[in-house]
Amino acid sequence: MSDIVIKRPKDMETLVKELSNANDQTYLLGGGTDLMIKLQKHRIYSGTIIDLTGIEELNYIQREKGMMKIGAVATFTEISNYPMIKRYANCLAEAARKVGSTQIRNIATIGGNIGNAAPCADTVTALMALDAKIKVINGMGEIMIKPIDEVVIGSEQNALKKDEAIIEILFPIVDKNWKSAFAKLGSRSAVTISKLNMAIVLEVNESNIIQEVKAAIGALGPKAFRSKVVEEALLGKKVSQALLIALQEALIKQVDLSISGRGSHPYKKDAVGGIADEIFHSLLSHDDAGGEEACSRN
Template identity: 55%
Template sequence: MSEMTIKTPQTLEELKRYISNADDNTYILAGGTDFIIKMNKKNIYEGTIIDLTGISKLNYITKEDDFIKIGANTTFTDISESSIINSYATCVAQAASMIGSTQIRNCATIAGNVANASQAADCIPALICLNAKAKIMNGEGIFIEKSIEELVLGINKNSLKKDEVIVEILIPIRNINYKSAFSKIGSRSSVTISKLNMAVSLKLGKVIEEVSIVIGSLGEKAFHSTICEEILVNKEVNTELFESFKEKLKYQVDLAIPNRKSKEYKREAILGICDEIIGKLFESSIGGNSRDR
């Protein structure tokens, strides 16, 4: 009779040993909230589960070597409440705070969210927006790094090999002139899967010197909107610029889903997201936190 075997490594050395024997029926979990849904939908009743949550050394948030480093087992509750993340990667903290319910945020982890590669994932656009990378270990104990953009391939598809596992997320630390924000829309934004989300990061001087705009739930994977980035860069911040930005966002929706029934809804929804992000990014001008990244 077929059965499900569960492995619970306590160290990276044990994890290395388990993943060295991984095959098509091996499932690596770091929280497991997405896998439970997958099990039910795909009738997965046999194979090997490797549960990372026993590796306590993979639960941390630190600031070192010009990076914020987040262990694979770090939950979204920890991320949303972290003073480091809120100060230096604000859009990631905001995305983490909007994922699922309180119970899900207490269990779901950042590595699991990235590896699951849902087109509606909230943290992925925020991480891509900040040029984040994943540190990956394979079955030989060798570590490599990949950008999140390179790692996420499409709907529930990633570029990880069978014997590879994410052990850390790295976010470059930027200076005080950078700000970032995230927003989403769902039927109830705090507990539902995103119908549309967006992360924006910019470097602001007398003009917008650099900008990164990543939109999720508008295709098979989150993507940079280069046409929207181009309209903002090297421009002074004013009402006219924001109006042009909104028109370009609607055009981006048209390009991304030209024949989708949801196009008209998302053309309007993205304007609401835009307004919220603009409010968050320029809050400092009316007394907000100038350290937001």
């Protein structure tokens, strides 16, 4: 018999009140696609669920003072379809578009994906490459902003206290000289959990030379991480066919460093060529053009 109590705050004031009463048997629900599985897996039949999805204040995507800001309960469908995300953070739009099925993307939220902290979480990898920060509120109404790398700390582990909830994701808007891409490897072409994923963000000058690189890899350890191996290999390179070879070689080196000796090592080492190819062609084909559409969506 289940003794789960569900709280459904409708505004931030009520959320803070519910958080002030949180304990070790309190669980936050952003969309539920991960939480329901986790409750069943660990046979959790009692406690309190705080459902954030009814808080309209947390459902937005907007541009503000040089930042893109996404409310914690924005769904993957909303993120993947939003023109300004496609323009300024294509890697995040692609990561959101490739999460699960259409039904899952219509329900699952970005805040929930971060809080669940799965090593293969596609949007976490993209947000790592975008230098994203996470806005958190606690049961006293205090708001903190933390780098995503400090919030996601391990496999299904986050650094949030029981009275803390993710309320916003924010990252800097880049100009037209920046390009980004995302790719994943799974056991099927659709509705698949990543066996490996990668997001890359590049600043390219007028001579097509890479001035700055931010590369993140997921499902190659307990959490997504920035790959210095890839970043150093691509920095200063020209965006040409030779870049694809450099990316493939760097990814192979990173796989060797990260999981040498593990059962998945041979498979992932062979498969990174496909990831590199998809990333490379996405960078070449992505069109950064786009209008200055409305700055918010509710």
